[in-house]
Amino acid sequence: MNQDFSLGSVEVALTPQERFEEFLQSRGKRNTQERKLLVTHIFSHHDHFDANQLIDELTVRKDTDKAFGRVSRPTVYRTLNELVEAGLLRKFELDGRAVYEHDYGYPEHDHLHCTKCNRLFEFQSEELLALRDAVAREQRFRVTGHRLIISGVCDECASAKRRMKRKVDLI
Amino acid sequence: MNQDFSLGSVEVALTPQERFEEFLQSRGKRNTQERKLLVTHIFSHHDHFDANQLIDELTVRKDTDKAFGRVSRPTVYRTLNELVEAGLLRKFELDGRAVYEHDYGYPEHDHLHCTKCNRLFEFQSEELLALRDAVAREQRFRVTGHRLIISGVCDECASAKRRMKRKVDLI
DNA sequence: ATCATTGCAAAAGATTTGCAAGGTC
């Protein structure tokens, strides 16, 4: 699940690490090795990911000797929740599993989801925000956010005969 | 999770029961008591629901003598999947659990989700469809559908001091 | 009679939690 075109990034004063540090301190929490590693890893590249990907990439595997991993499954989940609370990550559901993406310093956007290759493509629309707010106003509804996912088949997949689901690639 | 205003319904030739019967026959499946009971129950009132609600309403409880229920948990799930396949129900995810709503004979719409009382409010927007298709066209994306959920707080909850989550009410 | 369906129990997948051992301030 990579992004396939970039949206302009937003200027921010602090790095994700610094921002998280700040959040942790305000909560009387500690910035541990594990949390640092996760933040560094997550913000080293911009894409969509789920807990399993992090676990695969950062967890010690007993079955192999590639014990380069260093964060346990519960800590991955615990830290992801903290990162969402801290406003660094945004979480949403896709096919019953949680998917995360960068939020801090990244503009608001929505997604096109290709059901063939399982990739997510981003787009921004001012009109959508206006429409959302208009609908809400009509119903006297206080908006805090929204989630729009357009599903279908991307150009690449529509051209290709067949293509594996990314989900499968990753396991 | 009730609807709070109605959308015009669409004219259809067959009742949900008949439509499902047709679907089952085309698949060499049988229209059993359990399936009939579920369809009758589900289409007796228009609202959003999840598997647990059906199970609570239709499953035999061993701990009480109110054994008015008649459909087991696995059958509820199996039938819900069939109803989605048959086009009678539409399924989406909310807070990690599957939510269903009537699809057959019911117009396409989107939702406002109140995070206080957990209710879903429906709305229709032609503009949204146009916007969706415009975005897709721009990215050469073949749209098959979309899901928009606007979250926030409904008027009622914004006025009230405090309100229980419906989820809790139902358990 | 044949073959689908049901209910039970158990499995599976994702995420969370209790708790003792270890790390951070």
Added chain:
DNA sequence: GACCTTGCAAATCTTTTGCAATGAT
């Protein structure tokens, strides 16, 4: 040293599945 965190194991929650008994055609 006080207290937060981690990792492990186990629990939870939602949904699915194997299988023997039951039901529909």
